[in-house]
Amino acid sequence: MRIIDAHMHYFDVDGFKMLAQEAGHENTAACWQQICEENNIVFSVAMGNSYEPNPRFGGVTPRVINLAAPFNCEHFNQPANMGYCLGVESDMMTVQNAEKTAQEFEYYLSHDKHCVGIKFYMGYNNVYLNDPRHQPLFELAKQYQVPVAMHSGETANHHGKLKYAHPLTVDDAATEHPDVKFVICHIGNPWIPDAIVTAAKDENVYIDLSGMLEGKISDTFLQEQAGYFEYLRMWMQYLNNWEKFLYGSDWPLVNIPDNIRVLKSLVPEKYQDLFFYQNALQVYSRIKDCLPAATK
Numbered sequence: 001m002r003i004i005d006a007h008m009h010y011f012d013v014d015g016f017k018m019l020a021q022e023a024g025h026e027n028t029a030a031c032w033q034q035i036c037e038e039n040n041i042v043f044s045v046a047m048g049n050s051y052e053p054n055p056r057f058g059g060v061t062p063r064v065i066n067l068a069a070p071f072n073c074e075h076f077n078q079p080a081n082m083g084y085c086l087g088v089e090s091d092m093m094t095v096q097n098a099e100k101t102a103q104e105f106e107y108y109l110s111h112d113k114h115c116v117g118i119k120f121y122m123g124y125n126n127v128y129l130n131d132p133r134h135q136p137l138f139e140l141a142k143q144y145q146v147p148v149a150m151h152s153g154e155t156a157n158h159h160g161k162l163k164y165a166h167p168l169t170v171d172d173a174a175t176e177h178p179d180v181k182f183v184i185c186h187i188g189n190p191w192i193p194d195a196i197v198t199a200a201k202d203e204n205v206y207i208d209l210s211g212m213l214e215g216k217i218s219d220t221f222l223q224e225q226a227g228y229f230e231y232l233r234m235w236m237q238y239l240n241n242w243e244k245f246l247y248g249s250d251w252p253l254v255n256i257p258d259n260i261r262v263l264k265s266l267v268p269e270k271y272q273d274l275f276f277y278q279n280a281l282q283v284y285s286r287i288k289d290c291l292p293a294a295t296k
């Protein structure tokens with residue numbers, strides 16, 4: 001089974017080193033390539049986390065990737081089998097600097113085909129997705145045909161406010177920007193029906209299942225959480241549109257073979273190629289230009 005991991009991280013930070021070890025991996029570029037090889041992950045999309053310090057146009061610079069540093073707007077040196085989403089630091093943005101910020105983002109989109117999307121960190125930033133300051137970034141997403149991904153649901157720290165991370169907030173932006181694809185990351189967990197109703201209503205809204213699991217997954221854990229996984233499966237089946245769901249891991253937070261095994265059990269076999277591969281190509285459509293001809 002070929003896989004595109006539509007949501008992982010490629011970020012050199014101490015916290016990730018520890019989490020990677022708990023998941024049975026190392027947070028290194030070499031380890032990620034080995035995992036890809038062993039699990040037939042032919043492409044992955046890294047969500048930008050690290051700060052690119054040098055603005056070119058006086059805007060807020062995008063958050064990028066740095067596990068195999070240096071990476072910046074002069075050195076697009078990610079692995080050939082990886083794309084990335086530019087991360088948005090919404091708290092630093094204003095309506096006044098929004099256009100210049102969009103110029104910073106456009107530099108990557110126009111110079112690097114591996115730049116495949118824009119990631120918003122709602123719930124870490126205390127701003128709603130559809131805030132006026134974000135509008136030039138939505139225009140950019142439309143122009144370059146890249147999706148907007150939004151963190152939704154639980155957060156990993158206590159700094160932000162949860163109301164900004166609610167999946168229903170994606171409906172506001174998706175309704176006003178019908179030409180842009182939106183991805184509700186983490187299926188809004190645990191606001192799962194709210195993510196489902198948004199994807200059901202809005203043709204341009206998709207869902208990724210990254211971050212549903214952490215570490216190594218034991219049979220005891222699966223038995224204890226059997227009710228949760230049945231609930232998740234029920235709502236996925238309720239939507240009954242298997243073109244809406246994307247596989248993602250949130251690596252390095254989870255053991256990859258465990259993550260694949262558990263998520264695979266939620267998807268009927270005849271839809272697994274959509275879930276693990278085809279849907280990512282449709283949503284993150286620039287991936288098609290990055291894949292070697294043989295794998296398209």
Ligand SMILES: [Zn+2]
Binds near residue numbers: 047
């Ligand atoms: Zn993530």
